[in-house]
Amino acid sequence: MTLNQTPGNDNQLIFVLQVFFDDVTLKLAYKQNITLSSVLYDSSVLAQGSLNIGETSINPSFGGMSDISTLSFAFTRNSSNEYLSNFKDDFIPGTSGRYAINRLVRVGIVWEGATNENQISWINDYYYIQDFNSNKDYISFDCNELSALEKAELPYYTVQKNVDDCMSYSTSCPDNNNVAIPLLYGLFNTQTFSKYYPEADINLAPAVLINRDTLEYVYASHQCEAFTGSGFVFDDRPLLEYREGGWLIINPANSAGLSEYVRESVILQSTKAEDETLIGKLCYNRGYLSGKKSDYGAIAALNTGAGFVTIADTETVSIKIDGSLNSGVGLPGVASTDVRILPTFVDNGSADEYISVQYFDPNTGAFSTPAITSTQGVYVNIGNDISAKNPAALPWTFDQLTQIEILITNITSTYETATPIYLESVTIEVNNIIVQQVAPANYSRELYNPIRAEIRAMKLANSKGMIISDLRI
Amino acid sequence: MSDKYNKYDNYTKSVAYYEQFLDKNDPRLTYLRAREAGVSQRANFSQSYSSSQMPLAITGGRTFKPDVDLADSVSWAYNRTTQDLDTTIQTPGYIIESLLREEIYTERDLTYTGCLNDAGYKKVQCPDLKSSEDDYYNGAYFINHISATQDFVTTILDYDGTSKIIYLAESFGNPVSGTTGGVFSISNINPNINTSSFDLAGNATNGSKKDWKMANSIIAKTSSDDIISAICNESFIWLVKDETGYRLITDEPGDIDGTLQYHIAGKGKVNMKVSYTPADEICTDFKLHYYYSFGRQSYLKEISVSPKHSSVAGLDDYQAICASTETNYRISKKWEYSADWIKDDATALAYLIKIIKRHTRQLLITNFVGDFKNHLKYIIGDRILIYMPAIVPDSVDYTKVFQIYSKKLNINNMVIEFGLIEMAEQPDNINLTTEVPEDLKTEDEDLFFIE
Numbered sequence: 001m002t003l004n005q006t007p008g009n010d011n012q013l014i015f016v017l018q019v020f021f022d023d024v025t026l027k028l029a030y031k032q033n034i035t036l037s038s039v040l041y042d043s044s045v046l047a048q049g050s051l052n053i054g055e056t057s058i059n060p061s062f063g064g065m066s067d068i069s070t071l072s073f074a075f076t077r078n079s080s081n082e083y084l085s086n087f088k089d090d091f092i093p094g095t096s097g098r099y100a101i102n103r104l105v106r107v108g109i110v111w112e113g114a115t116n117e118n119q120i121s122w123i124n125d126y127y128y129i130q131d132f133n134s135n136k137d138y139i140s141f142d143c144n145e146l147s148a149l150e151k152a153e154l155p156y157y158t159v160q161k162n163v164d165d166c167m168s169y170s171t172s173c174p175d176n177n178n179v180a181i182p183l184l185y186g187l188f189n190t191q192t193f194s195k196y197y198p199e200a201d202i203n204l205a206p207a208v209l210i211n212r213d214t215l216e217y218v219y220a221s222h223q224c225e226a227f228t229g230s231g232f233v234f235d236d237r238p239l240l241e242y243r244e245g246g247w248l249i250i251n252p253a254n255s256a257g258l259s260e261y262v263r264e265s266v267i268l269q270s271t272k273a274e275d276e277t278l279i280g281k282l283c284y285n286r287g288y289l290s291g292k293k294s295d296y297g298a299i300a301a302l303n304t305g306a307g308f309v310t311i312a313d314t315e316t317v318s319i320k321i322d323g324s325l326n327s328g329v330g331l332p333g334v335a336s337t338d339v340r341i342l343p344t345f346v347d348n349g350s351a352d353e354y355i356s357v358q359y360f361d362p363n364t365g366a367f368s369t370p371a372i373t374s375t376q377g378v379y380v381n382i383g384n385d386i387s388a389k390n391p392a393a394l395p396w397t398f399d400q401l402t403q404i405e406i407l408i409t410n411i412t413s414t415y416e417t418a419t420p421i422y423l424e425s426v427t428i429e430v431n432n433i434i435v436q437q438v439a440p441a442n443y444s445r446e447l448y449n450p451i452r453a454e455i456r457a458m459k460l461a462n463s464k465g466m467i468i469s470d471l472r473i
Numbered sequence: 474m475s476d477k478y479n480k481y482d483n484y485t486k487s488v489a490y491y492e493q494f495l496d497k498n499d500p501r502l503t504y505l506r507a508r509e510a511g512v513s514q515r516a517n518f519s520q521s522y523s524s525s526q527m528p529l530a531i532t533g534g535r536t537f538k539p540d541v542d543l544a545d546s547v548s549w550a551y552n553r554t555t556q557d558l559d560t561t562i563q564t565p566g567y568i569i570e571s572l573l574r575e576e577i578y579t580e581r582d583l584t585y586t587g588c589l590n591d592a593g594y595k596k597v598q599c600p601d602l603k604s605s606e607d608d609y610y611n612g613a614y615f616i617n618h619i620s621a622t623q624d625f626v627t628t629i630l631d632y633d634g635t636s637k638i639i640y641l642a643e644s645f646g647n648p649v650s651g652t653t654g655g656v657f658s659i660s661n662i663n664p665n666i667n668t669s670s671f672d673l674a675g676n677a678t679n680g681s682k683k684d685w686k687m688a689n690s691i692i693a694k695t696s697s698d699d700i701i702s703a704i705c706n707e708s709f710i711w712l713v714k715d716e717t718g719y720r721l722i723t724d725e726p727g728d729i730d731g732t733l734q735y736h737i738a739g740k741g742k743v744n745m746k747v748s749y750t751p752a753d754e755i756c757t758d759f760k761l762h763y764y765y766s767f768g769r770q771s772y773l774k775e776i777s778v779s780p781k782h783s784s785v786a787g788l789d790d791y792q793a794i795c796a797s798t799e800t801n802y803r804i805s806k807k808w809e810y811s812a813d814w815i816k817d818d819a820t821a822l823a824y825l826i827k828i829i830k831r832h833t834r835q836l837l838i839t840n841f842v843g844d845f846k847n848h849l850k851y852i853i854g855d856r857i858l859i860y861m862p863a864i865v866p867d868s869v870d871y872t873k874v875f876q877i878y879s880k881k882l883n884i885n886n887m888v889i890e891f892g893l894i895e896m897a898e899q900p901d902n903i904n905l906t907t908e909v910p911e912d913l914k915t916e917d918e919d920l921f922f923i924e
Contacts (some may be wrong), residue, residue: 001716007846016882030884049885057879058713058722058853060894061754061831065698066713066853109845122716122850123882145714469623 005111005119012112015051016041016120017073019129020104020161024083034110037117045081050074053107053123071107071127071143077136100129105143106120136188313418316409321428334395338383340429343408346422353412353421360405367407379429399429493787494820553672563817565688565708566675566721569701570666573719577697578613579660590650594630595641597648602659607634609663616658617647629659665718674710674723681725682708686817689765707814709827713853722854724827726900729874730855735889736864737842738917744842745864749835750894753755756808757799759791761825763815772811776821778829787822791829798833808832830897837869837895845882848889853877858895874899 015030029041030051054070077087084090094360108122127143134140155444311317332339341357356370357380371380383396410421485798488506552830580603587598597615604610617626631640639659648655674682685708705712711722736745758779762772778788785906799805808828815821841859851857880893 001850001852003849013845013887051884053879053882053884055879056715056853058711060876060878061750063707063709063711063724064702065705066711109849124714124716160897200816390504 001121004121007111007115008113013198014041014110014112014114016108016110017046017051018106018108021083021098021100022103023098026081031456032112034112034114036110036114036120039117042079042081045075045079045084047076048075050138050140068145069124069127070145071124072141073107073143074138074140086123087139090138091132091134100132100141103129105129105301134447137430164301190239310420311408311410311423312420313410313413316407317423319406319408319423332383332396332398332401332430335380335432336381336384338430338432339396339401340379340381340431341406342379342427342429343406344424344427348422349421350412350417350419352416353410353419354415355421356407356409356411358407358409360407370409372411383432398430401430404428483907493785493819496784499788538658548885550796553668553818555674563688564675564677564680564682565685565687565704565710565814566671566680566682568687568704569712569721570668570671570675572697572701573664573666574661578662578664579658580662581658583657583659585648585655585657586653588648588650588652593643595643595645595648595650597639597641597657598637598655600637602637602639605634605637609634609658610634610639613662614660615641615645618662619653654828667717667720669722670717673727674721674725681723681727682710685820685823687814687820688816689814702771704814707812707824708820709824711854714853717852720852720854724876724897726874726896727856729900730857731850731851732858732860732871733841733843733851733891733893734860735843735847736861737844739842739886743864745861747837747839747865747869752802752804752835754832755798755802755835756806757795757804758807759795759825759829759832760807760809761815761821761828762809762811763821765811765813765816774818774821776825778825781787785822788825788829790832791826794833796828801834827897836877836897837873839865839875839893841893842888842889843891845887845889848891849875851889851891853880857893859893869895 010052012032014032014034016034017026017028017030017034019026019028026045027039027041028045029043030046031043031048033043050073052070052072054072056066058064058066077083079085079087089095089097091100102250105127106122107124107127110120114120124145127145129141130144131142132139254404274355309317341359343355343357345353352374354372354374356372358367358370359382360367368385373380406426408423408426412419412421580601583599583601585597585599587596589596602610608631610629613629615627615629627645629639629641632638633640648657665833672680674680674918677683687704687708689703701712704710709724711744713720713722722846736743738744758777760775760777762775764774765772775784776788777784778791780792780799783789783792810828812821815824839859855877856874857877858871858874859869862870874896875893876896877891878894879890881890883890
């Protein structure tokens, strides 16, 4: 604490108060008058022995907030102060009396000899009158530090409950009923937000996003992000629509002239399917992707029931297949064909089409070198690709494969006449699994029982998504 | 859904780093040690969750990123924190500062009734503003919700409380002069924050808590002081409000703020006692649960140490301490806690170590009564020495560093009463002189007596 006035050797210490009533600020001194900046700090008002400042403390055993400090004082009946001449009727409930509750009180000190208010050292200026009472001699005031923190509540949301309580929204989240939606708030833009996803230890599914600038709240039944226009505008259209039969419809913005700040993506998580086997995600992602600097053309339609995604010539679609597996059984093999990506297409009537396939390496922040292939059922073998993994010598893991992000670009015009292609599905095959861990004695068999470990077949309702096939144990 | 490879930085660091967090029997350590030794080894660290067990991802903290339209001058985070603004602020102090500035000292849903460009200012009138005090909003952030394309945030230059008119720079694009009816917010309204104390804890370069990470979901209507208390509790920081504003205190060893020596006696007696923290706070077996998953409704991780084991290498040194505590105090007692805001392994380890240091031995507690003139300057959280050779043991006198945990201004007796506790983590070097300074030799003569 820095004192505003240097004390002399023997100077008397004087406590001063400023009480901020609506009609006047009372300036009072305790026990001894003092004039500061030509204003008398009146000592006739405060009752002798009435001024008391409570202890301030913290609990040293563990972190926390300090106790709220208290202040008390009393006005005497026989005050000569011009603003307190009516004593018992000076304050409400007296007729035309002042309101005292929640009025500010500042307390400070000066040393005898001070002449200016700026020589006051304020001890605390956040006391508010919380209570007062009177008798024939005194009006006593009790003050607390007003804690603004108590009054501020932070927003929260949960997924849909059985009844609409106006605080929950996600109607198709059967596995997560009554589970809290993580809340992420702050200042977002495309660049900021895109950095979240690679930070896989903080995954945003499901999430409520709050844009601090626009005060728009965007919620996702599972996980979504949507940006249109430029800057910080969240798309206010429904991102997801549910249809009978478990269809999930994505409504991407169909804006032209994508600019640096345009980005939209939707990640869907199918929590349950008709055959009870679906646990996975399909992510549609358009716009700036990690490591990419070029604009992506608009894609007219996606997954509206046609069963395929139209990719015009030179357009790119990003498919993120996000799921989870019980991977305790082992790891995929490292031979070239042990892990394969197979995009399948609906025949477009054209003789030849060509695509490039890349997958995202979260470790380097870049996509792999494009693999050029025709669309006619050609696998992209990645089992022996060691560049995308770190440490490089390791095999793929199921966690990596179930979250892999794939870019498919229509490059037909590079070789033939330009033509649109119709992406039907993307399959990742794991053709060889190395069973490598038999449960040691000190491990729970729940975790390390290779016989019980299961690889779930994964696909989306309309056959888009991932299928783990040819499982060999 | 998290990728455990990313979680551990893809195992790009040294084995010693991961040994701090991973279970000693974790097969990943076997692999990493072999890799560091240059031995070819097939990876076999496939810990698993079944799909039904996958933790629901959670998040927390806050994000700050001055965008292209956000002037640097209005971003406290940008100006002071020296950290990458593309990332979530996870250090506990800055999360609290952010809550104060952006959530608590904020007025929202404000509608302006007039806007006029005049004399170099953009004057925005809004009767909804709560304060009628001149200059009340000076320096606060005007956040524009009127246009989504430009000029989002600027600093309020002046405020006319009588007319409730905000003065912005005329060059600020929105609201447009001559229009009415747009919505805006104001944040950072006189938060009165002692920024240097927050920076001492959170500065990304040298802050004492810079490596601590906090994150959680807000799942119910909760007052902000409950949230702040929880963050403080799990990061060993204290938020106090005094004449300097909101101030952050840490338990980290730091510079000594002064020496207490002029003890005032009452009624002819030096009423200074040296005692210990209660013996029933001594524990010998510690377990911390953390990384709470809302999906699984359980804590996914734990670390522990006792006289007979330590779960991670970072606690190995404390196994012996637990054993000696059990011997010295003849106590065998368990401490167990579930941390809601800790998700990070390193933070969990740091937190538990602090707990162990506090609960494996008794800390000295004492009091001190001083005069206003010499002691008013000391505040809660200050690190101080005591020079009272006739009163306190030699091993304490002018040797142990204490921290002030309570302060009371006794106006009737005109003295200040301090509560002091020995810091669990003593500074390595408190720069004591080999000879006692001259001004510290006269404490007996300086005892005051109050009848």
